[in-house]
Amino acid sequence: MNLRNKYDIPSNSVITIAGTVGVGKSTMTKALANALGFRTSFEKVDTNPYLDRFYADFNRWSFHLQIYFLAERFKEQKKIFEYGGGFIQDRSIYEDTGIFAKMHYEKGTMDPVDYETYTNLFDAMVMTPYFPHPNLLIYLEGSLDDIIARIQERGRPMEQQTPTSYWEEMHERYEKWINNFNACPVLRLNINEYDIVDEEQSIEPIIEKISHFIHQTELLKK
Numbered sequence: 001m002n003l004r005n006k007y008d009i010p011s012n013s014v015i016t017i018a019g020t021v022g023v024g025k026s027t028m029t030k031a032l033a034n035a036l037g038f039r040t041s042f043e044k045v046d047t048n049p050y051l052d053r054f055y056a057d058f059n060r061w062s063f064h065l066q067i068y069f070l071a072e073r074f075k076e077q078k079k080i081f082e083y084g085g086g087f088i089q090d091r092s093i094y095e096d097t098g099i100f101a102k103m104h105y106e107k108g109t110m111d112p113v114d115y116e117t118y119t120n121l122f123d124a125m126v127m128t129p130y131f132p133h134p135n136l137l138i139y140l141e142g143s144l145d146d147i148i149a150r151i152q153e154r155g156r157p158m159e160q161q162t163p164t165s166y167w168e169e170m171h172e173r174y175e176k177w178i179n180n181f182n183a184c185p186v187l188r189l190n191i192n193e194y195d196i197v198d199e200e201q202s203i204e205p206i207i208e209k210i211s212h213f214i215h216q217t218e219l220l221k222k
């Protein structure tokens, strides 16, 4: 039986997967979309023209990369809207500003004027009543050691060569960010509590949680 029907997940739902680099968002996106018969919206990593340059020189490329990601995510957002939902999205647009742009600005690797231009653009595009928020944000969390092990195992050279302190800083910021996040309902999942890589069926209890969460949220709205 289709798990979407079994757990009564509305076919127009938009679920976004958030969490630090390497935590397992893409893997979760694929597994959930497959189990629910939803479409996927992925970040473009391999074809991103700025990512390698950015990791080689944060100061020089921070602004360009943020603008690139913002444009890409906005196109994805439009696609999701045009299909009428039914999507699992790999990373939320909120993390671009709440984690990455902010971190580079505060660490001095994004120029203050560039940061202001970026946040103005972000607010004008995203923080409007017309911008559809996801029905649910699934936040994946895990220990720094486990996440660094996954980054190393996945093997993107520019990430492997980035100092551990960068991932540590990001890990801390994510924790603070999610504790204050309120743009949509949040379901937190610890990566030690499931293994969708070796046990495909372990996606079902996650879908059960999602269903519970979505229905509870709907009830609260009434």
Ligand SMILES: Nc1ncnc2c1ncn2[C@@H]1O[C@H](COP(=O)(O)OP(=O)(O)O)[C@@H](O)[C@H]1O
Pocket: 019, 020, 021, 022, 023, 024, 025, 026, 027, 028, 150, 151, 153, 154, 194, 195, 196, 197, 198
């Ligand atoms: N549930 C899991 N158990 C074990 N390894 C995982 C799991 N989810 C992801 N991984 C591994 O961790 C690495 C990063 O996962 P990925 O989904 O690409 O992360 P993200 O999209 O968050 O950057 C990959 O090598 C992937 O195979």
Ligand SMILES: Nc1ncnc2c1ncn2[C@H]1C[C@H](O)[C@@H](COP(=O)(O)O)O1
Pocket: 019, 020, 021, 022, 025, 026, 043, 045, 051, 065, 066, 069, 091, 095, 096, 097, 100, 101, 159
């Ligand atoms: N907004 C962003 N700023 C800087 N870097 C970013 C941003 N969004 C994603 N990234 C980087 C981080 C990773 O190296 C890749 C892909 O992210 P992942 O979490 O592995 O999906 O892009």
